[in-house]
Amino acid sequence: xxxxxxxxxxxxxxxxxxxxxxxxxxxxxxxxxxxxxxxxxxxxxxxxxxxxxxxxxxxxxxxxxxxxxxxxxxxxxxxxxxxxxxxxxxxxxxxxxxxxxxxxxxxxxxxxxxxxxxxxxxxxxxxxxxxxxxxxxxxxxxxxxxxxxxxxxxxxxxxxxxxxxxxxxxxxxxxxxxxxxxxxxxxxxxxxxxxxxxxxxx
Numbered sequence: 001x002x003x004x005x006x007x008x009x010x011x012x013x014x015x016x017x018x019x020x021x022x023x024x025x026x027x028x029x030x031x032x033x034x035x036x037x038x039x040x041x042x043x044x045x046x047x048x049x050x051x052x053x054x055x056x057x058x059x060x061x062x063x064x065x066x067x068x069x070x071x072x073x074x075x076x077x078x079x080x081x082x083x084x085x086x087x088x089x090x091x092x093x094x095x096x097x098x099x100x101x102x103x104x105x106x107x108x109x110x111x112x113x114x115x116x117x118x119x120x121x122x123x124x125x126x127x128x129x130x131x132x133x134x135x136x137x138x139x140x141x142x143x144x145x146x147x148x149x150x151x152x153x154x155x156x157x158x159x160x161x162x163x164x165x166x167x168x169x170x171x172x173x174x175x176x177x178x179x180x181x182x183x184x185x186x187x188x189x190x191x192x193x194x195x196x197x198x199x200x201x202x
Contacts, residue, residue: 001201008050011190019194030057051080077193097189112150121155130182137170
């Protein structure tokens with residue numbers, strides 16, 4: 001299978017190549033899929049993991065649909081790939097992983113949940129999925145994170161806001177849990193996507 005994967009911070013390249021031999025490209029931007037379709041030999045499959053949101057224009061559902069119409073199998077997970085897959089799954093895009101499931105089910109709607117600010121120690125979607133069991137302070141932490149502009153949504157900033165309401169002990173415990181114990185959904189989903197692609201390649 002001639003496969004191309006758009007991958008960024010979700011998973012390092014060496015780990016990705018161990019799972020799926022493919023052409024790996026930087027996070028996807030608007031126009032990248034159309035440029036692939038214009039090649040003399042377009043890919044059989046494209047995996048979309050990461051984008052560059054919000055710094056440049058992102059890949060659109062229309063671009064994905066053009067690729068699907070051209071016979072390319074398009075997979076998505078983790079970040080912008082999960083967003084586009086949730087929108088385009090009815091038309092044949094293959095969504096993979098917990099982040100995709102959260103958007104496809106309607107449990108999560110805001111695009112900025114997959115964006116990470118510098119120094120954030122994760123994304124809101126990762127925190128939401130990892131705190132699903134509801135430890136003390138988790139619900140309010142997520143509310144405060146939602147209310148914080150995504151470019152300023154660092155873990156430390158949200159924990160300071162939480163500590164002001166619940167006390168330092170609750171905030172410190174939750175911070176330790178987030179930093180050391182909850183899974184990295186973006187990474188896990190990227191691995192799952194590559195394994196699905198590898199399996200489909202036979």
